[in-house]
Amino acid sequence: MRRLSTFLTVASTALIATAVLAHAQSGRTQVGVLECRGGPNVGMIVGSVTNLGCVFRSQGRPDDLYTARITKIGVDLGITTETALSWAVFAPTVQLGSGDLAGNYAGVNASAAVGVGLGANAMIGGSQNSFALQPLSVQGQTGLSVAGGVQSLELRPGRF
Structure with a gap:
């Protein structure tokens, strides 16, 4: 029953995030x-900070490297060994x-993992809030965790 509840929470947050971004x-x-x-x-129970290496890919141009720092506020329990995220950039x-x-982005997040897990997050921000990051596919992670709440993303040019 607990797994079903977690799955429903993740799914509903992903749907809400997608609807908000569709409007944005x-x-x-x-x-x-x-x-x-x-x-x-x-x-850390009420939040976490994650550092990531990112690459922006766009047809007809060289890959653009970034470093990212995601700060989550809300429920965030557990340990993950690896995380992979993918967003369509608008x-x-x-x-x-x-x-x-x-730039700085803000959005919502929901995820759960028991061994291999799933999640979704949607963000809006960048220069003058002109960019929207919509989940291209679900977030993949390995470990034991459950998370949900609001998050911020600090995206900086750089290497990973």
Whole structure:
């Protein structure tokens, strides 16, 4: 029963996040995909901080590297050994330069893992809140955890 409740919480948060971002995307075009990966993370009951290495991929342009720091506020219990996130990136223009995605983002998150887990998160922000990050696929992680709440993403140009 506990697993079903956790799954329903994750699914409902993902649906709400997708609906909010669908509204936020009006007038925006998908310009590429942001993929992030990170190592171990320990949830601290009411929040956590995760550091990730990211790459923005867009057809016809070189990969653009970023470092990311995700701060979660809400329920975050457990330990994960690895995290992978993927977002479709929406922008008001298709003309992006190197480092243009850098900035601060805010959104919602829900995830659960027992061995292998799933999650979803949606973000909006960047320069003048002009970018929307919509889950391209569910978040993948390994470990034992449950998390849900609001989160912020600090995305900076760099290497990972």
